[in-house]
Amino acid sequence: MSTKFGRLVSLVYKRRFSTSTSIQKGGSEQGVKSLNLCSAINQALHIALDSDPRSYVFGEDVSFGGVFRCTTGLADQFGKNRVFNTPLCEQGIVGFGIGLAAMGNRAIAEIQFADYIFPAFDQASYLPWLGLIVNEAAKFRYRSGNQFNCGGLTIRTPYGAVGHGGHYHSQSPEAFFCHVPGIKVVIPRSPRQAKGLLLSCIRDPNPIVFFEPKWLYRLAVEEVPEDDYMLPLSEAEVIREGSDVTLVGWGAQLSIMEQACTDAEKEGISCELIDLKTLIPWDKEKVEASVNKTGRLLVSHEAPITGGFGAEISASIVERCFSRILDAIKSTVKY
Amino acid sequence: MASWLFARSRTFFSTPHRSKSFFFLPFLNHSSSSSFRSTTLPHRNSPTLFCFSRHESTKADAQLELDHDVTEDDVNQAIDFPGGKVGFTSEMRFISETAQKRVPCYRVLDDNGELLKYSDYVQVSKEMGVKMYSHMVTLQTMDSIFYEVQRQGRISFYLTQMGEEAVNIASAAALAPDDIVLPQYREPGVLLWRGFTLQQFFHQCFGNTFDLGKGRQMPIHYGSNKHNYFTVSSPIATQLPQAVGAAYSLKMDGKSACAVTFCGDGGTSEGDFHAAMNFAALMDAPVVFICRNNGWAISTPVQEQFRSDGIVVKGKAYDIWGIRVDGNDALAVYSAVHTAREIAIREQRPILIEALTYRVGHHSTSDDSTKYRAIDEIEYWKMARNPVSRFKRWVERNGWWSDKDELELRSSIKKQLMHAIQVAEKAQKPPLEDMFTDVYDQVPSNLQEQERLLRKSIEKHPKDYPSDVPL
Numbered sequence: 001m002s003t004k005f006g007r008l009v010s011l012v013y014k015r016r017f018s019t020s021t022s023i024q025k026g027g028s029e030q031g032v033k034s035l036n037l038c039s040a041i042n043q044a045l046h047i048a049l050d051s052d053p054r055s056y057v058f059g060e061d062v063s064f065g066g067v068f069r070c071t072t073g074l075a076d077q078f079g080k081n082r083v084f085n086t087p088l089c090e091q092g093i094v095g096f097g098i099g100l101a102a103m104g105n106r107a108i109a110e111i112q113f114a115d116y117i118f119p120a121f122d123q124a125s126y127l128p129w130l131g132l133i134v135n136e137a138a139k140f141r142y143r144s145g146n147q148f149n150c151g152g153l154t155i156r157t158p159y160g161a162v163g164h165g166g167h168y169h170s171q172s173p174e175a176f177f178c179h180v181p182g183i184k185v186v187i188p189r190s191p192r193q194a195k196g197l198l199l200s201c202i203r204d205p206n207p208i209v210f211f212e213p214k215w216l217y218r219l220a221v222e223e224v225p226e227d228d229y230m231l232p233l234s235e236a237e238v239i240r241e242g243s244d245v246t247l248v249g250w251g252a253q254l255s256i257m258e259q260a261c262t263d264a265e266k267e268g269i270s271c272e273l274i275d276l277k278t279l280i281p282w283d284k285e286k287v288e289a290s291v292n293k294t295g296r297l298l299v300s301h302e303a304p305i306t307g308g309f310g311a312e313i314s315a316s317i318v319e320r321c322f323s324r325i326l327d328a329i330k331s332t333v334k335y
Numbered sequence: 336m337a338s339w340l341f342a343r344s345r346t347f348f349s350t351p352h353r354s355k356s357f358f359f360l361p362f363l364n365h366s367s368s369s370s371f372r373s374t375t376l377p378h379r380n381s382p383t384l385f386c387f388s389r390h391e392s393t394k395a396d397a398q399l400e401l402d403h404d405v406t407e408d409d410v411n412q413a414i415d416f417p418g419g420k421v422g423f424t425s426e427m428r429f430i431s432e433t434a435q436k437r438v439p440c441y442r443v444l445d446d447n448g449e450l451l452k453y454s455d456y457v458q459v460s461k462e463m464g465v466k467m468y469s470h471m472v473t474l475q476t477m478d479s480i481f482y483e484v485q486r487q488g489r490i491s492f493y494l495t496q497m498g499e500e501a502v503n504i505a506s507a508a509a510l511a512p513d514d515i516v517l518p519q520y521r522e523p524g525v526l527l528w529r530g531f532t533l534q535q536f537f538h539q540c541f542g543n544t545f546d547l548g549k550g551r552q553m554p555i556h557y558g559s560n561k562h563n564y565f566t567v568s569s570p571i572a573t574q575l576p577q578a579v580g581a582a583y584s585l586k587m588d589g590k591s592a593c594a595v596t597f598c599g600d601g602g603t604s605e606g607d608f609h610a611a612m613n614f615a616a617l618m619d620a621p622v623v624f625i626c627r628n629n630g631w632a633i634s635t636p637v638q639e640q641f642r643s644d645g646i647v648v649k650g651k652a653y654d655i656w657g658i659r660v661d662g663n664d665a666l667a668v669y670s671a672v673h674t675a676r677e678i679a680i681r682e683q684r685p686i687l688i689e690a691l692t693y694r695v696g697h698h699s700t701s702d703d704s705t706k707y708r709a710i711d712e713i714e715y716w717k718m719a720r721n722p723v724s725r726f727k728r729w730v731e732r733n734g735w736w737s738d739k740d741e742l743e744l745r746s747s748i749k750k751q752l753m754h755a756i757q758v759a760e761k762a763q764k765p766p767l768e769d770m771f772t773d774v775y776d777q778v779p780s781n782l783q784e785q786e787r788l789l790r791k792s793i794e795k796h797p798k799d800y801p802s803d804v805p806l
Binding site for chain 1: 515517546547548549551552556558559560565566568570573575576577578579580581582583584585587594606607610611613614617618772773774775776779780781782
C-alpha cells in the first residue's frame, strides 16, 4: 500500500525551529547535542532498545533505516531479531504488535505513513464494527477486565503535509484515533520534545499512536540532551505567554502559530500559545485556565476542520468557560 | 449425503494448452503476452515470481508462471532472481487454479467410532480418553442448558458449539497448559479443558460481579489469564496476527510452547488471516492455526466464501505446512494437533490445520438457520456424524466406559449446572465504577469527569437507571 517518498527531505529548506521548551524531567544540560527531529527519534529508539531487552522495533523497511532514516543503525546494534522488516501489511504490523505487547514486551511498530494506517484501524478500537488499533489495541485491557493488556505497544507514524506529498503522503488522521477510548495520541513539536515524549510513550502502560511531523524531520533542529529522559503525557505546555487570546495547537502546526503570534504582537495583540502534545487524554485544565485568563480561544490544526479535534476542544472550552468568553465578547464589541 | 459439503458447482480447470503454436521466446513479444495477463496466476511455490506479477511491464508474466509439470529447458538456464534461482522454460503453460483431486481428509475413527486399519495416530491413554469424552459431554450439556436459559430470557445471548465438540476438546487435550490460546469465539471447550469452572462460565454469561471481564462484554466472550486463554473479541480474525506476535515472543524467550489460534471458514476471507499466515511464515513463528471449517459463516455457505479447495491449500501459497483433518473425529484432531504442536515448537514454524466439521446449532441465539439451510442437512450432521457419540463408541469399545458411567456423568453435570445458574443469577452486577476503569491503566481526567456527570444524572433521575447496579 505504501509508496515511497525518498526525495522529500532534500527539498525542504532548512530553518531552525525554535521552541521555549524546558526539560521537565531529568535531562541535565550536560551532554546536549544539536539534533534534527529524525535523529532525536533515532536516539530515543536506541535508548529504548538498550534500556529494555524485551523491546522490539519493526515495520516496513525499518531494517535498513526506514524511508525517513529514523531507524538507522538499530538493526546493526541490536540485531535482526529485535529490529526487523515486516511485509507490506499495516494490519499485520499492528496485529503482530498487539500480540507481542500482550506477552509483556515493548512493541514499537512503524507505519511508514499515517496515510496508510487505515488498514490497521480494526486492530486498534471499541466498537466491533469500527475496526485492530480501534477494536483490538484500544479495548484489550477493558474487555478482559484488566486480565490482559497491550500497553507495551507504540505505533509510530509520520503525518502531515510537506508541500508536495499529494493526498496520500500528507494526511493528518489524528482525530480518528482521538475518538477511541483506550489509546493515547501523542504528537511532538520539536526534536527535544520528540525524544522525551517518544520514550514516555514506549514506557507508558497503554497503547499509543505517536504521530511524527514529517515536515520537521530535518527542518527542525534543536539542542537535545543525550541522556535518557522522559516528558510527561497528558500535560500541555504554555510555550508563549500572553493575555489577549489563547492559541492551541500541536505538532508542526505550532511553528505556523508561533509565527502568527509574532505577527499579532506587532499589531498589539498579546497571544498565549499552548502545545497540547497529548491529544487524548488531553490537558483540559491548562487550556481552561488560559482561556479564563484571555477570554478567547483559537485552535489551529492541519487536519480537515469538519469533525476535527479542534471542534472537541472548542466544545469543551465553551462548556467550561462560557461566561468568561461572553465577557470577552462583550468587552470587544463596540457600538 | 456426506458429499454435499464438497460438491463443486463448476468444472475443474482443464489441462492448459500445450500447443507449441503458442510458443514464443520470453521477453520478446510484449503485445501478445499482455493478453494473457488477466489469466495469469502467481506460482505457488515460488514467492519470487510474485514480484514479477507486480511489475508494470507484463512481458514476463505468461512465460514465467511455471507448474510442476512444465519442463525446464535447461537446468543451467535460470534467472538469478532475489530469493533464489528460477529456471526458464519455453513451454507456455498456465498454472491451473487447483489440483484435480481435493486434499484428502485425515481421520482415524470411522463414523461408527471404529479404529481404521493402519491408522497413523497418537496413542491416547484410558485416563485421557475418558477425560476427553467427559469434557465433550460437559460441553454439550452446558450448551443445551445455556441455550434454554437464553430462551427463557435470563441471559441476553448465547452461541453453542453443537457439532464441534471434538475440535474444541480434542485440540485442547493435545496442547500443553503453557501454550497460549487466542480463540475466535466457538472454542470455550479449550477453556473448559484448562480448568475454567462451570460457575465461571455462568458468571460471564450473566455479566455479574464475579465475571473476570467485569460484565463488559456480551455473553460467551470468555477469557482467563490464569489459563493462558486470551479474552474473546467479537471482530473476526483479528486474533490471528496477534497470535503470530505472541508466538514470536515465545520464540525470543526460548520457551518450549507455541501459540494456538482458532478461526472459522468465514474468517479466512478476512485480510487478517492472510496477514497472519504471511507474517508467521516469514518470522518462523511457532504458531498453530486451527480453522474450524464448519460449512457456514452465519448464512453464507463455504461455496460462496471461497473457490479454493477449502482452507488447507491456502497455507501452501505462504509456505506453511498444513493438514486437513476430520473435525468430528476426536482422535484424529488430537493426533493432528499434538503433532502440529510438536513440529511448531521443534522446528519453529507455523502449521495450518483445517478441521472439517459442521455447525449443528444456529450461528447464535439471534439466528434461525432453518431459514437458509435444509433441516435434513442439519439432522444428518447431528445424528450420523455426531462427534460425541462417535468418540463414545470408541471409548466404550475399549471397555473404558459403561452406561452407568454415562448416567452418573450426565446427572452430575446437570446438577452442577443448575447450581451454577442459581449462584450466577443471584450475584450482584458489577459496580458503576467498573464502566470507567481499565480503559487505561489509570482513569484519566476526562473519564473521571464523565463518571461524575453520570453519577449526577443518576442522582437526579434515579428511576431511569437500573436499580441492580451498585453505585
